Amino acid sequence: xxxxxxxxxxxxxxxxxxxxxxxxxxxxxxxxxxxxxxxxxxxxxxxxxxxxxxxxxxxxxxxxxxxxxxxxxxxxxxxxxxxxxxxxxxxxxxxxxxxxxxxxxxxxxxxxxxxxxxxxxxxxxxxxxxxxxxxxxxxxxxxxxxxxxxxxxxxxxxxxxxxxxxxxxxxxxxxxxxxxxxxxxxxxxxxxxxxxxxxxxxxxxxxxxxxxxxxxxxxxxxxxxxxxxxxxxxxxxxxxxxxxxxxxxxxxxxxxxxxxxxxxxxxxxxxxxxxxxxxxxxxxxxxxxxxxxxxxxxxxxxxxxxxxxxxxxxxxxxxxxxxxxxxxxxxxxxxxxxxxxxxxxxxxxxxxxxxxxxxxxxxxxxxxxxxxxxxxxxxxxxxxxxxxxxxxxxxxxxxxxxxxxxxxxxxxxxxxxxxxxxxxxxxxxxxxxxxxxxxxxxxxxxxxxxxxxxxxxxxxxxxxxxxxxxxxxxxxxxxxxxxxxxxxxxxxxxxxxxxxxxxxxxxxxxxxxxxxxxxxxxxxxxxxxxxxxxxxxxxxxxxxxxxxxxxxxxxxxxxxxxxxxxxxxxxxxxxxxxxxxxxxxxxxxxxxxxxxxxxxxxxxxxxxxxxxxxxxxxxxxxxxxxxxxxxxxxxxxxxxxxxxxxxxxxxxxxxxxxxxxxxxxxxxxxxxxxxxxxxxxxxxxxxxxxxxxxxxxxxxxxxxxxxxxxxxxxxxxxxxxxxxxxxxxxxxxxxxxxxxxxxxxxxxxxxxx
Amino acid sequence: xxxxxxxxxxxxxxxxxxxxxxxxxxxxxxxxxxxxxxxxxxxxxxxxxxxxxxxxxxxxxxxxxxxxxxxxxxxxxxxxxxxxxxxxxxxxxxxxxxxxxxxxxxxxxxxxxxxxxxxxxxxxxxxxxxxxxxxxxxxxxxxxxxxxxxxxxxxxxxxxxxxx
Ligand code: FES
Ligand code: FES
Numbered sequence: 001x002x003x004x005x006x007x008x009x010x011x012x013x014x015x016x017x018x019x020x021x022x023x024x025x026x027x028x029x030x031x032x033x034x035x036x037x038x039x040x041x042x043x044x045x046x047x048x049x050x051x052x053x054x055x056x057x058x059x060x061x062x063x064x065x066x067x068x069x070x071x072x073x074x075x076x077x078x079x080x081x082x083x084x085x086x087x088x089x090x091x092x093x094x095x096x097x098x099x100x101x102x103x104x105x106x107x108x109x110x111x112x113x114x115x116x117x118x119x120x121x122x123x124x125x126x127x128x129x130x131x132x133x134x135x136x137x138x139x140x141x142x143x144x145x146x147x148x149x150x151x152x153x154x155x156x157x158x159x160x161x162x163x164x165x166x167x168x169x170x171x172x173x174x175x176x177x178x179x180x181x182x183x184x185x186x187x188x189x190x191x192x193x194x195x196x197x198x199x200x201x202x203x204x205x206x207x208x209x210x211x212x213x214x215x216x217x218x219x220x221x222x223x224x225x226x227x228x229x230x231x232x233x234x235x236x237x238x239x240x241x242x243x244x245x246x247x248x249x250x251x252x253x254x255x256x257x258x259x260x261x262x263x264x265x266x267x268x269x270x271x272x273x274x275x276x277x278x279x280x281x282x283x284x285x286x287x288x289x290x291x292x293x294x295x296x297x298x299x300x301x302x303x304x305x306x307x308x309x310x311x312x313x314x315x316x317x318x319x320x321x322x323x324x325x326x327x328x329x330x331x332x333x334x335x336x337x338x339x340x341x342x343x344x345x346x347x348x349x350x351x352x353x354x355x356x357x358x359x360x361x362x363x364x365x366x367x368x369x370x371x372x373x374x375x376x377x378x379x380x381x382x383x384x385x386x387x388x389x390x391x392x393x394x395x396x397x398x399x400x401x402x403x404x405x406x407x408x409x410x411x412x413x414x415x416x417x418x419x420x421x422x423x424x425x426x427x428x429x430x431x432x433x434x435x436x437x438x439x440x441x442x443x444x445x446x447x448x449x450x451x452x453x454x455x456x457x458x459x460x461x462x463x464x465x466x467x468x469x470x471x472x473x474x475x476x477x478x479x480x481x482x483x484x485x486x487x488x489x490x491x492x493x494x495x496x497x498x499x500x501x502x503x504x505x506x507x508x509x510x511x512x513x514x515x516x517x518x519x520x521x522x523x524x525x526x527x528x529x530x531x532x533x534x535x536x537x538x539x540x541x542x543x544x545x546x547x548x549x550x551x552x553x554x555x556x557x558x559x560x561x562x563x564x565x566x567x568x569x570x571x572x573x574x575x576x577x578x579x580x581x582x583x584x585x586x587x588x589x590x591x592x593x594x595x596x597x598x599x600x601x602x603x604x605x606x607x608x609x610x611x612x613x614x615x616x617x618x619x620x621x622x623x624x625x626x627x628x629x630x631x632x633x634x635x636x637x638x639x640x641x642x643x644x645x646x647x648x649x650x651x652x653x654x655x656x657x658x659x660x661x662x663x664x665x666x667x668x669x670x671x672x673x674x675x676x677x678x679x680x681x682x683x684x685x686x687x688x689x690x691x692x693x694x695x696x697x698x699x700x701x702x703x704x705x706x707x708x709x710x711x712x713x714x715x716x717x718x719x720x721x722x723x724x725x726x727x728x729x730x731x732x733x734x735x736x737x738x739x740x741x742x743x744x745x746x747x748x749x750x751x752x753x
Numbered sequence: 754x755x756x757x758x759x760x761x762x763x764x765x766x767x768x769x770x771x772x773x774x775x776x777x778x779x780x781x782x783x784x785x786x787x788x789x790x791x792x793x794x795x796x797x798x799x800x801x802x803x804x805x806x807x808x809x810x811x812x813x814x815x816x817x818x819x820x821x822x823x824x825x826x827x828x829x830x831x832x833x834x835x836x837x838x839x840x841x842x843x844x845x846x847x848x849x850x851x852x853x854x855x856x857x858x859x860x861x862x863x864x865x866x867x868x869x870x871x872x873x874x875x876x877x878x879x880x881x882x883x884x885x886x887x888x889x890x891x892x893x894x895x896x897x898x899x900x901x902x903x904x905x906x907x908x909x910x911x912x913x914x915x916x917x
Contacts, residue, residue, distance in 0.1 A: 260857025687888075
């Protein structure tokens with residue numbers, strides 16, 4: 001492990017390679033695509049949250065002079081009701097297809113029912129309003145606990161609860177029930193001196209990326225389909241298109257444009273297959289973009305949830321037993337993040353006796369999708385709040401409690417594996433030593449109530465397949481070709497790792513994110529995997545190049561490759577007592593031909609991520625408004641390749657956490673219509689809502705990566721919900737258990753309304 | 754399709770004429786008719802600031818300004834901010850401070866920040882946070898954006914002092 005190794009490039013802060021394009025407006029995002037003869041596509045969406053589609057009449061709309069094509073689910077190939085592997089996950093094909101265009105039932109308001117291609121976007125919009133759909137309106141179900149009732153409206157008549165591989169007698173809306181347990185729960189609680197048990201709920205929320213979904217498709221006479229789009233993973237889009245359209249993957253080229261945010265929400269496809277189908281039928285390029293309302297109503301939100309946590313501890317603060325029930329909104333089709341939530345809920349701690357039950361429940365909301373550490377923020381909100389209450393009751397410092405119970409190398413995680421080297425306790429120690437924690441807060445200045453909250457969080461982090469090709473130019477600069485879309489500076493963090501291997505500067509590397517025809521399979525930019533896994537692919541490709549160059553040098557000097565050494569970007573050898581040396585650039589010049597290194601890596605060993613956050617805030621007892629005064633986020637990132645972008649991940653995660661905790665949430669009326677589907681009414685934090693965020697990067701190198709990298713992108717969203725809830729609870733003296741903690745809820749908790 | 758209107762305006766210092774439908778927004782005209790795609794659409798109803806441009810000395814959300822309103826105006830978009838001399842100091846500071854992640858909000862922030870620093874060359878952090886509250890960024894948490902703008906103010910003031 002190169003713990004004390006001196007790095008030349010890693011840990012520095014070069015300007016990102018795509019920076020100039022992005023500060024000048026030149027960078028090409030999906031919606032910036034333009035073809036002179038393109039058509040514009042538009043989707044007709046269900047106005048009802050739950051309805052049977054009896055018939056669709058397109059005759060009027062077809063007569064619109066600008067309309068070129070109208071499609072419904074009848075135009076999608078019939079796919080089987082089967083579970084299939086899709087990239088790195090498994091899904092039911094029928095559900096995937098029905099979510100693109102509803103076949104028999106519309107399952108949420110905003111569910112696509114038909115689509116139109118017309119010569120201009122206004123005409124397309126006029127035409128969709130001319131399509132006549134006969135619906136039989138059904139009663140919607142909008143709350144997971146109601147959906148679990150035996151007499152609840154049923155979404156899928158054929159759904160059978162999966163329970164640890166077996167069928168289970170449950171409401172038909174319960175898609176799955178999983179359970180993890182070890183130790184002796186009863187004995188654990190019997191040994192406790194104190195037990196706290198509470199129910200928590202979190203609202204349905206959205207990833208809130210600023211760029212809406214888009215897709216432009218073109219279909220050639222030879223059967224080749226090209227789709228330009230915004231996506232976290234071009235190969236994942238290709239896989240999904242191939243399944244939904246029943247086309248071989250090799251006939252599909254997906255071109256990932258620059259992407260304006262994703263956070264897990266741009267993995268699943270929505271309008272891409274529709275644009276493709278319209279292009280196939282019209283043989284014209286078809287461009288589609290979603291409106292913001294369509295994004296809220298028709299794309300994967302993060303699941304709302306109900307969670308019950310029971311925790312026991314003895315007088316010394318040692319946890320004796322823990323139990324959790326997690327019920328997550330899957331949305332219209334099975335597949336919420338309850339599995340990941342169940343895995344993360346107690347992961348920062350060593351607990352000998354525990355049981356965790358997770359329920360995945362369908363209801364009449366859009367199919368939920370991933371959002372940054374999917375499931376973990378909901379889950380840790382509940383567990384970390386209960387821990388805080390135990391600390392209060394034991395009159396114990398919350399940091400001390402975490403030092404007593406925190407997991408370390410060799411401890412067993414709740415789902416079985418033994419932790420390798422992890423840095424959880426290091427984040428807690430860093431919190432304890434931080435000036436923020438040392439400084440006390442004045443509790444009641446100017447009639448406002450102040451509180452401090454602490455919480456920790458865990459995320460697994462992912463590995464998986466990534467490909468990189470490196471081409472060496474005769475002038476010694478290299479092209480680094482990759483398949484990982486760059487959402488937050490990964491061109492830089494990947495290029496820097498290759499530069500470190502080759503003794504080059506970051507500026508000597510020219511990274512390019514290319515389409516699915518031009519690089520090997522690469523998994524999504526998600527799961528905090530990119531700097532880790534694509535980084536390893538880049539390191540391996542660079543090592544391959546280095547070996548080839550040693551061959552070139554050896555030839556040049558008429559020596560054996562084993563006689564040539566490489567150090568700090570220079571090739572060295574001794575020949576007849578003479579010191580020979582050549583720089584990377586000199587070798588590139590004499591190589592006499594292209595040097596190419598191509599690698600596909602599929603590393604495991606991603607290295608788990610932990611974070612501990614401290615927040616001070618102030619509650620206005622008259623209005624119930626919460627103001628964040630100070631925020632410190634401490635995180636183990638293993639090794640920060642480009643510290644500014646690692647910090648950026650943390651700062652962005654905290655900001656999203658503040659929104660989740662205080663102001664964000666889908667509001668529904670009784671019919672199941674979202675009533676706040678705009679950025680005005682769905683309140684994400686602005687610059688004025690936040691203080692500056694102090695980030696402390698702890699580096700406990702991950703043994704699974706040559707430079708020690710751990711994923712950094714997701715875990716920063718895990719602690720803020722509980723940290724803020726703990727601070728509010730301590731400020732007002734009442735436990736807050738529902739998110740968001742909007743002013744009305746705070747006032748209600750204080751008994752003011 | 755309604756009849757198109759002829760509009761004469763100035764964009765980034767160049768005289769420009771275009772035809773647009775009365776219902777088209779300035780953002781649609783910029784992006785779809787003139788292919789100046791630097792201004793982005795995030796919401797199309799004035800809530801996110803991704804489409805920010807300058808119209809005279811006002812900052813506007815171009816998605817809620819009509820194309821025909823550009824008649825006789827001076828418009829400045831992100832495409833006009835760097836000059837043949839190079840990047841504007843705000844652009845340079847955004848790069849140095851890593852004040853962008855996905856970059857979709859960046860054009861809007863840079864245009865808004867430029868207007869801020871023209872009106873208030875020495876803003877406090879509070880001033881910057883208040884001014885930029887009309888621009889949403891979902892990636893950065895604003896921390897590095899605010900740092901970049903404060904640092905750009907400093908750089909611009911040094912430039913002014915050097916030229917004096
Ligand atoms: S697109 Fe104009 S303010 Fe959002
Ligand atoms: S950098 Fe992505 S929205 Fe601001």
